[in-house]
Amino acid sequence: MSLSAVNQTDGIFRSVCSLDCPDQCGLLVHKQDGKIVRIEGDPDHPVTQGAICNKVRNMTARIYDEKRLTHPLKRVGAKGEGKFERISWEEAIQTISNRWKELIALHGPESIIPYSFYGNMGRLTAEGMDRRFFNRLGASRLDRTVCQSAGTKGYSYTMGASIGTDPEDTVHAKLFVMWGVNAVSTNMHQVALAEKARKNGAQIVVIDVHKNQTGRWADWFIPILPGTDAALALGLMHILFAEGMVDNEFLVQYTVGHKELREHVKQYDPHKVSAITGVPVEDIYRLARMYGQTSPAFIRIGNGLQHHDNGGMIVRTIACLPALTGQWLVKGGGAIKGNSRFLAFNSAALQRPELLENKGTRLINMNQIGEALLTLDPPIRSMFVYSCNPAVIAPEGNKVRRGLMRDDLFTVVHDLFLTETAAYADIVLPATSAFENLDFYTSYWHHYIQLHQPVVEAYGESKSNSEVFRLLAQALGFEEHAFRDSDEELITQALSGHGNSYITDVTYEALKQQPYIKAQRESFFLNALETPSGKIELYSAAMERDGHPPLPTYTPLVEEGNYPFLFIPAPNHNFLNSTFSNNAKHIQLEKVARLHMNSEDAERAGIATGDVVRIWNQRGESELVAAVGDNVLPGVVVSQGLWADLPGTKQLVNSLTPDRISDMGGGATFFSGRVNMEKKRAKAE
Numbered sequence: 001m002s003l004s005a006v007n008q009t010d011g012i013f014r015s016v017c018s019l020d021c022p023d024q025c026g027l028l029v030h031k032q033d034g035k036i037v038r039i040e041g042d043p044d045h046p047v048t049q050g051a052i053c054n055k056v057r058n059m060t061a062r063i064y065d066e067k068r069l070t071h072p073l074k075r076v077g078a079k080g081e082g083k084f085e086r087i088s089w090e091e092a093i094q095t096i097s098n099r100w101k102e103l104i105a106l107h108g109p110e111s112i113i114p115y116s117f118y119g120n121m122g123r124l125t126a127e128g129m130d131r132r133f134f135n136r137l138g139a140s141r142l143d144r145t146v147c148q149s150a151g152t153k154g155y156s157y158t159m160g161a162s163i164g165t166d167p168e169d170t171v172h173a174k175l176f177v178m179w180g181v182n183a184v185s186t187n188m189h190q191v192a193l194a195e196k197a198r199k200n201g202a203q204i205v206v207i208d209v210h211k212n213q214t215g216r217w218a219d220w221f222i223p224i225l226p227g228t229d230a231a232l233a234l235g236l237m238h239i240l241f242a243e244g245m246v247d248n249e250f251l252v253q254y255t256v257g258h259k260e261l262r263e264h265v266k267q268y269d270p271h272k273v274s275a276i277t278g279v280p281v282e283d284i285y286r287l288a289r290m291y292g293q294t295s296p297a298f299i300r301i302g303n304g305l306q307h308h309d310n311g312g313m314i315v316r317t318i319a320c321l322p323a324l325t326g327q328w329l330v331k332g333g334g335a336i337k338g339n340s341r342f343l344a345f346n347s348a349a350l351q352r353p354e355l356l357e358n359k360g361t362r363l364i365n366m367n368q369i370g371e372a373l374l375t376l377d378p379p380i381r382s383m384f385v386y387s388c389n390p391a392v393i394a395p396e397g398n399k400v401r402r403g404l405m406r407d408d409l410f411t412v413v414h415d416l417f418l419t420e421t422a423a424y425a426d427i428v429l430p431a432t433s434a435f436e437n438l439d440f441y442t443s444y445w446h447h448y449i450q451l452h453q454p455v456v457e458a459y460g461e462s463k464s465n466s467e468v469f470r471l472l473a474q475a476l477g478f479e480e481h482a483f484r485d486s487d488e489e490l491i492t493q494a495l496s497g498h499g500n501s502y503i504t505d506v507t508y509e510a511l512k513q514q515p516y517i518k519a520q521r522e523s524f525f526l527n528a529l530e531t532p533s534g535k536i537e538l539y540s541a542a543m544e545r546d547g548h549p550p551l552p553t554y555t556p557l558v559e560e561g562n563y564p565f566l567f568i569p570a571p572n573h574n575f576l577n578s579t580f581s582n583n584a585k586h587i588q589l590e591k592v593a594r595l596h597m598n599s600e601d602a603e604r605a606g607i608a609t610g611d612v613v614r615i616w617n618q619r620g621e622s623e624l625v626a627a628v629g630d631n632v633l634p635g636v637v638v639s640q641g642l643w644a645d646l647p648g649t650k651q652l653v654n655s656l657t658p659d660r661i662s663d664m665g666g667g668a669t670f671f672s673g674r675v676n677m678e679k680k681r682a683k684a685e
C-alpha cells in the first residue's frame, strides 16, 4: 500500500477545493518538508482542467497565516472585546458540556442552537457528525437558507429538483444567457466553457444590475432594474408565443399548463415589461428572437437574482424558458440553476434525523438569527457557530451583533480564524483546514464526486468538525454507536442505500481507485421529473396550494420607505463570502470596498470617484469608496465583497440588509433593501 500523503514530507498530491463555489476544482498540492508550498489546478480534472482562481492559488498564505488559530481559547475580557486566553481541549470540551448540561436541565435542549453553513463543502464536515450530535441533543434546529433556498424552491416548482444541463455539454451552445450570475468571479469554468463555444460562434448575453467583470466579458450586456427579472422572462415568453417561436411538440409531450401560459403571458407585452424592467422595448424583442432562433441556447441562472423578496418566483419563471423552445432536448441547451440532485447521496444515513426525538423541535431561519437572539421566547441561551461567520454574512448585521453581545448567551465558535463572530465567543476552538481532513465532495454545478484524503497533518492543536462533535458526544454521555463511527464509516454510509440511479457505481472503494467519478445522467430525466405531474410544470398546482400564483408571475419588491437607492451588496472577486477578507494577500488584491453608482446620482449628491460615501437606512450605516460611472442604472447602488471590519473602517454591508424572508424557501433578501447616501469626505490626495 502506498504511504498516505500526510506521512510524506515531500511530493505532489491530489486534493479538491473545499470552498462554497460551484466549480469545485480538482487541485494538486505541492508539499515540501511537510508543509504545503504551492497549490495549483489538477489538469486531469475533466471539467476544471488545471485552471483555478487566484483566491485559491494564494490559499497557502491563508493556511499558514500567522493569525490562524492553533489552540482553544476562553474569553477573559468583556463580550465582544476579543480578549482571550489559551486553554486545553480538555478544559474547552468540559466547559461546553458542563454549561450545556446545566442549560438542558434548567431550560431544555432547545435553549441551544447550532449555527453553521458551508465554509467547507466536505460532506462530512458540513453535515455529518454535527447533525447527528445536534439531533441527539434535541437542540433548536437551524433552517439553512442564507444561500440558494429561494431559487432552489422556485426552480423545483418548475423542474422538480436541482437538475439541469451538464455543464460539459455547454461547449456546444450557440447562445449563453448569463442571468444574474457574476460568473467571471463566481463560476470561472462556466466562463471557460463559454469561451470554447465562443470560438465556434456562440454569443454571450449577460443580464445583470451591475456591469461587473462578467458584464464586460459579454457580447451583449443588458442592464436591468433589481428584482424585475420575472417580468423580463414573461415578456420573452409573450414574444415567443406571439411570433410562433415555441416548440409545440415539446410543450405537449413534456409540460403541463402550456395553454394556460400562452393565454397568461398575453398581458406581459414588451411595453409594459420595459416600464417595469428598464430594458428598452427593442432589446426585449431582440433578446426574445435571439433566444427563440438560436440552438443550442443555454441559460445560467445565478444566485444573485434570487436574493430578493421575489427571488423564488424569478427563478421559477426563468426556469420555464427552455421548455418553451424545447431546448431541454438539445445537447448543450437548457439551463443550470444547480445540479446537486445528480450527486444526491444518503444524507439521512449521514445526518441521522431519527436521533431527534421531539419532531416538533423549533426551527429557526438562519436569516433571522439577530432577531431570534434578541426576541425569541423561550430564549436561545447558547449558540455553537462553525463553518460560518454570521457577524459578517447574515442580514440585519447590527441585530446579529447586539444578539452576540448578550452577556447571558454562551457562544462557542469553531473556525480557523478569530473571525468577527469568534470575537464575541466565550469559547473558541481551532478548526483544521480541508487539506487536513478525510472527506468527500459533490459539486452543485458539475457532475463529479471526489474523495479527499488528508494532505497535511492537523495544524497546531486544531480539530476537524467530525472530531469536535465526537468529543462533545462523549462528554455528554451519548452512547449510540453513531457517535463512534469513523470518517471512513461515515463516507461508506453516505454512499450506500441512497437509491440515486445517477451514482449507482459510486462507493468509497471506487472513489479510492478513481479520482473523479461522474454521475451517469443517461437515464434521461425529462420523462420522469420529480414534479407532482412528472412533467415540466408551467402551471403548478403545488404552487397554488402553497399560496403562490400557479403560473409564472411578476411580483414587485417590498416597498421600503423613503430611501432612494436600491442597494445590492454582492460578493467580490478575491474573497469567498467573508473567507479571505481577513487575509492580507487577498485584501491587497481587492484593494478597497467600493460603492458603484450611476454618474447622474453621483452628480446630484456631489460625489466623485474615490470619495468616501456614507450609506444608511433604518437598519444601519456603512462607509464605502465611490466608483462613479455607467455600470449601474440610476437609482441603484452596488457594493462588492463581505469585508471584515478592519480597524477604522465601517464596511459591514450587512448592517444595511433586511432580514425579510423571500417568497419561497425561507430565502434571504440581501439585495432588496434600500439606502440613502451622502458624501462623507473627499478623495484622499
Ligand SMILES: Nc1nc2c(c(=O)[nH]1)N[C@H]1C(S)=C(S)[C@@H](COP(=O)(O)OP(=O)(O)OC[C@H]3O[C@@H](n4cnc5c(=O)[nH]c(N)nc54)[C@H](O)[C@@H]3O)O[C@H]1N2
Pocket: 020, 021, 022, 147, 148, 179, 180, 181, 182, 183, 185, 186, 187, 207, 208, 209, 210, 212, 224, 225, 226, 227, 228, 229, 301, 302, 303, 304, 305, 308, 568, 570, 571, 572, 573, 574, 575, 576, 577, 578, 638, 671
Ligand atoms: N469570487 C467569489 N466566488 C464565489 C463567491 C464569492 O463570494 N466570491 N461566493 C460563492 C457563493 S456562496 C455563491 S452562492 C455564488 C454566488 O455567485 P452568483 O451566482 O454569481 O451570485 P451573486 O454573485 O450573488 O450575484 C450574481 C449577480 O447578480 C446580480 N444581481 C443582483 N440582483 C439582481 C437582479 O435583480 N437581477 C439580475 N439580473 N441580476 C442581479 C449581481 O449584480 C451579481 O452580478 O458564488 C460562489 N463563488
Ligand SMILES: Nc1nc2c(c(=O)[nH]1)N[C@H]1C(S)=C(S)[C@@H](COP(=O)(O)OP(=O)(O)OC[C@H]3O[C@@H](n4cnc5c(=O)[nH]c(N)nc54)[C@H](O)[C@@H]3O)O[C@H]1N2
Pocket: 020, 116, 117, 118, 119, 120, 125, 146, 147, 148, 303, 386, 387, 388, 389, 390, 393, 394, 414, 415, 416, 417, 419, 431, 432, 433, 434, 465, 569, 570, 571, 576, 577, 578, 579, 642, 653, 654, 657, 670
Ligand atoms: N450582503 C451579502 N451577504 C451575503 C451574501 C451576499 O451575496 N451578500 N451571500 C450569502 C451567501 S450566498 C452565503 S453562502 C453566505 C456564506 O456565509 P458563510 O457560510 O459564513 O461563509 P464565509 O464567510 O466564507 O465563512 C465561512 C467560515 O467557515 C470557516 N471554515 C472553513 N472551513 C471550516 C471547517 O472545516 N470547520 C470550521 N469549523 N470552520 C471552517 C472559515 O474560516 C470562515 O470563517 O453568505 C451570505 N451573505
Ligand code: SF4
Pocket: 017, 018, 019, 021, 022, 023, 024, 025, 052, 053, 054, 055, 056, 188, 576
Ligand atoms: S474557489 Fe471556486 S474557482 Fe477557486 S479553486 Fe475553489 S472551486 Fe475553483
Ligand SMILES: [Mo]
Pocket: 020, 146, 147, 148, 303
Ligand atoms: Mo452561497
